[in-house]
Amino acid sequence: MGYEVEAPKYVRLAQTLQGRIEDGTYPPGTRVPSENQLVQAFGMSRPTVVRALELLKRDGWLESRQGYGTIVRGRPAGAEERERRGRDVLTRDESQTAGRLVQVGEVAVPVRVASALGLPKRAKALMRCLLVEEDGEAVELVSSYFPAGLVDGTDLASAEVLESGTRTHLETRKKVRFDHVTERVSARLPDATERELLDLPDGVPVLSVLVIACDASGQALQVSDVLLPADRQELEDTYRLN
Structure with a gap:
């Protein structure tokens, strides 16, 4: 791990x-x-x-x-532009995304995801894991987790790609309303499966963007762990000196 x-x-x-x-x-x-x-x-x-x-x-x-x-x-002006990652995860149409679904099914939830979902340790939840590619190269590994109460009556548990984003799918099927997103960025070493899917050499870390999408009450509707190869990422910011 x-x-x-x-x-x-x-x-x-x-x-x-x-x-x-x-x-x-x-x-x-x-x-x-x-x-x-x-x-x-x-x-x-x-x-x-x-x-x-x-x-x-x-x-x-x-x-x-x-x-x-x-x-x-x-x-500040421009803050919206810097926060596209979470919106992209929620609105991405799987059927129009280059890549493939790696796994769909009930899994034991990682500790930080369980905390965000308000679940106890070792709890299980539905996960959809999507590998995103650009020009044949893996650029993101997105593992999205959903509370059990939101899965019934949706196509989230299907191994077929969704023809919409998860936000639209859930808001249409379950009549919930996404209100805000919190993003937590950390760095870690990938496990063997993540390293293989992202085609990473040994010792190369990943950036993990934990996207927590909530309704107006603060209840998490979806938590996605977006893994980005750290050796292919560059963060840039330009600002004036006083």
């Missing part, structure tokens, strides 16, 4: 603060808590807090105003 590399503390803090900006806890135009307040509230060191705030400023969520402190700017 592969292992995961947990995100640094300052990244996790930045993600928490970003979530509070998005849910309105810190509205645009208001000041975020001071460094001292954040140190006390989260039990983290001052350097960790400073790095988290600098990361959010760099990405456009916050800005510093002399004599006034750190101000919330709100959701």
